[in-house]
């Protein structure tokens with residue numbers, strides 16, 4: 651089996667991450683991200699309270715993951731980016747990046763949230779398979795006509811002291827489910 655290492659992003663990975671990002675249709679086409687914009691993003695990420703990791707096969711960069719502790723509602727983990735080079739997709743790289751990300755975030759946070767571009771059904775299947783549930787949609791969020799699905803995963807075997815305090819009234823008002 652191929653050995654994949656997950657390591658923190660370093661300056662030498664920035665160019666490959668930016669090229670990987672713009673080569674993927676999700677960012678290069680749907681969001682119109684340019685190489686320069688992607689470079690700036692990866693250069694500033696680690697200084698921007700984010701955890702940015704890359705997946706390496708030997709010394710080759712084949713994927714990246716970007717997450718923020720307490721990055722959702724100043725309370726829950728937030729996964730901002732996950733990308734695997736096209737020729738490495740379907741070979742377990744995304745799974746390893748997500749295993750690492752979830753292990754890190756669930757050590758501190760009870761929930762993880764992420765957004766997916768609404769037409770990106772492949773990624774949504776990937777996340778559902780990992781236990782994420784769609785909890786909402788943000789319409790026109792990243793731009794006009796660009797809707798994002800909100801996904802949430804709860805820390806496995808999470809329980810609340812005192813049990814579930816929602817009454818039917820609260821459930822209705824808050825739209826919880």
Ligand SMILES: CC(C)(COP(=O)(O)OP(=O)(O)OC[C@H]1O[C@@H](n2cnc3c(N)ncnc32)[C@H](O)[C@@H]1OP(=O)(O)O)[C@@H](O)C(=O)NCCC(=O)NCCS
Pocket residue numbers: 674676731732733734735738739740741742743744745746765766767770771772773775776779
């Ligand atoms: C989504 C993505 C990160 C998944 O990474 P990956 O390395 O290809 O995934 P894995 O090889 O670990 O696959 C794990 C499982 O998810 C499934 N899966 C992964 N991508 C899938 C897709 N696009 N459609 C359907 N199923 C998918 C695999 O079939 C596999 O299922 P199995 O365990 O039953 O065989 C990767 O395909 C990618 O970078 N896509 C383009 C960018 C993107 O959409 N990023 C997410 C932004 S929100």
